[in-house]
Amino acid sequence: MRLARRGASSKAAQKDQATEKAEALFEEYKDPSDDNIGPEGVERLCSDLRIDPSSRKVLLLAWKMGASRMGYFSKQEFTTGIKLLNATSLDKLRKVLPKLDQDVDQNEDAFSAFFAFAFKFCLMEPQQKILDIETAVQMLHVVLPEGNEHLEPFSRFLKDQTEYKYMNLDQWTSFYRFSEEVGVDCSNYDEGHAWPLLLDNYVEWLSERRSKS
Known part of the structure; x- marks a missing residue:
C-alpha cells in the first residue's frame, strides 16, 4: 500500500510540475491586459520557435491546443495543449513540431x-x-x-x-x-x-x- 501511495504521490508531483511549467510558459507570452495569448504574443512565440506565424506548424499547434480563435490561445487551451504534447519548454516544443508535422500526414x-x-x-x-x-x-x-x-x-x-x-x-x-x-x-x-x-x-x-x- 505504501509503495502504491508513493507512486501516486510521484505522479501527482510530476503532473503539478508540468502544470507549473506550462503556466510559466503561458505567462511569458500572454497579453498584459488579458488572460490570453493574443496576436502579438503568438508572433513572439513563433519568433522564439523560429517558425513563420502563417506556417502549417502554427496551425498544427492551434489544432493540438483546440484553439477556438485565430491569433489567440486561452490559458486553458495553451497549458492543456502544451502538456498533451509533453513540451513544457521552448526547446521541447521546437523538437515536437516537426514530428507533429510528419505524423499528421501519416495518420489518415x-x-x-x-x-x-x-x-x-x-x-x-x-x-x-x-x-x-x-x-x-x-x-x-x-x-x-x-x-x-x-x-x-x-x-x-x-x-x-x-x-x-x-x-x-x-x-x-x-x-x-x-x-x-x-x-x-x-x-x-x-x-x-x-x-x-x-x-x-x-x-x-x-x-x-x-x-x-
Missing part, C-alpha cells in the same frame, strides 16, 4: 480531423459557415502536403471560375476525399458518387483544358 484519421479543423478555425464570426474563395485557396496550400496532385490545378480552377465566391465545409472536406480517391487525370471520377457540384465543375474544367492543350 488525424489528418481528416486536422483538415476539418483548419476550415472551422478560419471562420471569424460566430454564425459564419463559409470561407471566401481566396482564403480557402490560401488555407489549402497551408494544410495539404506539397505532394497532393490536385492542389495546384484545383487552386487555379477556384481562381478562374466565377460561379462560386465562397466554399462551405462539405465542399472543403469533399475535396480532400476527392484528392485522395480520384487520379490527377480524373479517369476514375464517378459522377454518380454524389460529389458536390463544385467538384463536377472542376472535373469539367480540367477536361476542357486538356482538350485544348
Whole structure:
C-alpha cells in the first residue's frame, strides 16, 4: 500500500510540475491586459520557435491546443495543449513540431480531423459557415502536403471560375476525399458518387483544358 501511495504521490508531483511549467510558459507570452495569448504574443512565440506565424506548424499547434480563435490561445487551451504534447519548454516544443508535422500526414484519421479543423478555425464570426474563395485557396496550400496532385490545378480552377465566391465545409472536406480517391487525370471520377457540384465543375474544367492543350 505504501509503495502504491508513493507512486501516486510521484505522479501527482510530476503532473503539478508540468502544470507549473506550462503556466510559466503561458505567462511569458500572454497579453498584459488579458488572460490570453493574443496576436502579438503568438508572433513572439513563433519568433522564439523560429517558425513563420502563417506556417502549417502554427496551425498544427492551434489544432493540438483546440484553439477556438485565430491569433489567440486561452490559458486553458495553451497549458492543456502544451502538456498533451509533453513540451513544457521552448526547446521541447521546437523538437515536437516537426514530428507533429510528419505524423499528421501519416495518420489518415488525424489528418481528416486536422483538415476539418483548419476550415472551422478560419471562420471569424460566430454564425459564419463559409470561407471566401481566396482564403480557402490560401488555407489549402497551408494544410495539404506539397505532394497532393490536385492542389495546384484545383487552386487555379477556384481562381478562374466565377460561379462560386465562397466554399462551405462539405465542399472543403469533399475535396480532400476527392484528392485522395480520384487520379490527377480524373479517369476514375464517378459522377454518380454524389460529389458536390463544385467538384463536377472542376472535373469539367480540367477536361476542357486538356482538350485544348
